[in-house]
Amino acid sequence: MAPRFSVTYFVRAADAGEAKARALDIALEQTVEIPRDVVPKGYVEEEILGRLESLEKSPDGRPGFLATISYSDDDIGGDFPQFLNIVFGNSSIKPGLKVEDIGLSPGILALCKGPRYGIASLRARAGIGESPLLMSAIKPVGLSTKELAGLAHDFALGGMHFVKDDHGLVDQKTSRFDERLRACVEAVGEANAKSGGKTSFVPNVTGPANAVIERAKQAQEVGAGGVMIAPALAGYDVIRTLAADPDFTLPIISHPAFSGANVVSPDCGFSHRAFFGALHRLMGADAVIYPNFGGRFGFTREECLSIARACSAELGGLKAIVPAPGGGMTLNRVAEMREAYGNDIMYLVGGALLQETSLVEACRRLFAAVHA
């Protein structure tokens, strides 16, 4: 028998009988997808068929049960999308089911080497000790490359450790990808020369299927300090592929665009910690952007902290990564965020800085507030 990994699902159900029936359905649906009475005896039934390992009433008061189902490493077939398919392929379409947690196995860990860098290396790149990291974004779409590079320069001069493309910046005619990449790497380099800082420029390489890997490698050649990818748009295996590529050496920052439905509904998708924490670490993201509590998105403080904890909790020996909450962050929320997150965080502040008269000064005030 091969080793098995496990998935714990929240199963909406009125009673234990209904929950058990639904859990056994998941075990069937996610593996053999045929009626129970025709599952072939022997290898298929004993190895491939999902196995209900435990079932208990949901301890947090939600109207349902937690069902843990184990799956065979043999079913993964060396294929991360197939791993996701086993975790939640067809069952994602059934209301009242949610992936709560994932228990690893040797097969998953052989496939997913995890982040190449993680939080410790990102801090080393930024030249800081165990203090928070700072990131900002050049925007909006529609500005010229010169204007965007000017923003990148000022963010760097103001002390941001990472300056990224807005996730909507791709290859628009107002600022072509390759032109912007070169101009921003150069602008950040100039600011570093002035300040003695070590700011990295991080282009958004999310793009057409045949361009993502190419743009990521171009970013490396030109001297960028990382790349940003939105896995829900680019495909869930792209980050893993890049993180495992021995010729690719940049940190990877993930962006949550288009992934919202996977987490916002209490009735489907994933728990916040499983999606933004465990899955993104397995993919190999070094930092994970997600919407902060109290901003313009609806995540609660507890959901956000569950993501932050999942970024560093023991997970098969994979490196701890950086939670990067953003979305409506302002300077006067720093105290509250420091209290909530502590030091293992990357503050992503964008629009609020652009509202200030002097961008460089605004960045410096933010830097001071975060490191006070």
Add this chain to the structure above:
Amino acid sequence: MAPRFSVTYFVRAADAGEAKARALDIALEQTVEIPRDVVPKGYVEEEILGRLESLEKSPDGRPGFLATISYSDDDIGGDFPQFLNIVFGNSSIKPGLKVEDIGLSPGILALCKGPRYGIASLRARAGIGESPLLMSAIKPVGLSTKELAGLAHDFALGGMHFVKDDHGLVDQKTSRFDERLRACVEAVGEANAKSGGKTSFVPNVTGPANAVIERAKQAQEVGAGGVMIAPALAGYDVIRTLAADPDFTLPIISHPAFSGANVVSPDCGFSHRAFFGALHRLMGADAVIYPNFGGRFGFTREECLSIARACSAELGGLKAIVPAPGGGMTLNRVAEMREAYGNDIMYLVGGALLQETSLVEACRRLFAAVHA
């Protein structure tokens, strides 16, 4: 000014004032993602910023409004993932928003050539007139290539027009992708030689990021009759890339694995017709698999029929595609489905046929029932 495309969102809101505020937030969030007071005058404000075109109370009784927002073709940047990002990138993370419909523009139609084949060509391949198509799936994972090829043979001999891999079949050690592909193409060819039929074998090419396109091209070389891809796993641009590739000539069938959260919640994601209809046609899928009503998934009859209608409704001149409802389909539901869907459908029947003593006979009974 560039042409504009539009997106109609359902916006949960208590009154028109709240709805308008939320709609203006979407217009900002999906384009410039900075506070309204710092949006640069001129090109950014006039061209790039989303524009609220209309707002009306939801006519179907849901507690909210329909907001139509237009976006500039300039923002797409020749990039389908960026188009999706504009449609619903960050706003996917806000509860109480749903993409209802998409209004096309020249920019989208330049980017999305749509399905290469569509329903008429799939029927021609199958050698039938304006009658329903039939598809089945070889499974489960864990069977040997020989056993799976035997099933493919029998499905073909029984009259199924398309025989596909189960979406969980990838490159497991029990049946390697290339070995299964060759064996199944051969087995279906043998059955066709016996029956005079024109059954196509359709391998699942969803897989690692660097393998999908390669496996699709391998399928073409070996003589498969189509490929199946789950876009939510493989990435939303892969089908479009293949459909637009002049050297790739196979029909593409999409599978809904891992996409459930995008449709099942009333509070987030897409309407069924926008997701499985419009988006899949824009991607270039020739047939779209989705869970049928009354099976083991929760889609309603009306949701399913809205998908079927969206597969053939006028959409920028793109070809009509085939709705392929499946998931718990049995022989005794044929009458009900014929009444609901008419002839423009591909019946996807899998597990129910495997429960019968003679697979070939079961397929023939299904064929007869569908064409009676």
